[in-house]
Amino acid sequence: MIGHLGQNAVLKEVSGKSVLNFSVAYNERFKDALGKPCERTIWADCALWNQPNVGPYLTQGVQVYIEGNPRVEAYIAKDGSAGAALRVLVNKLSLVGGSKRDGDGLVQPEQAVAYGPQTADDLPF
Numbered sequence: 001m002i003g004h005l006g007q008n009a010v011l012k013e014v015s016g017k018s019v020l021n022f023s024v025a026y027n028e029r030f031k032d033a034l035g036k037p038c039e040r041t042i043w044a045d046c047a048l049w050n051q052p053n054v055g056p057y058l059t060q061g062v063q064v065y066i067e068g069n070p071r072v073e074a075y076i077a078k079d080g081s082a083g084a085a086l087r088v089l090v091n092k093l094s095l096v097g098g099s100k101r102d103g104d105g106l107v108q109p110e111q112a113v114a115y116g117p118q119t120a121d122d123l124p125f
Helices: 052-057
Strands: 002-005 010-014 017-031 037-049 062-076 082-099
Touching (some): 017 052, 037 062
Antiparallel strands (some): 002 062, 062 082
């Protein structure tokens, strides 16, 4: 998946291991039943384990490439409505495109950095 971070990553400790939580948005293009081109934004809630040093680079608007294990989780919202969330356990992450914002000094494509892969031994469960 290639997309932009919706907000700065949050670093947490779980059972003595570090996890970075962040959300990535990407656009899906498709045609509706009448053949009209459409686009929608898909959000993925991501978790990257045991890579705390990358946290300062994961800021709102930065473009990333991620690989991982996706799953869809159903939930009931506080208002009683049903919903679903796309969650990705990230195995590989690359900073690929800087930021949607101009002039902020964030990572540029020529400075792309890759993190991962993770093994089952890296996970706390």
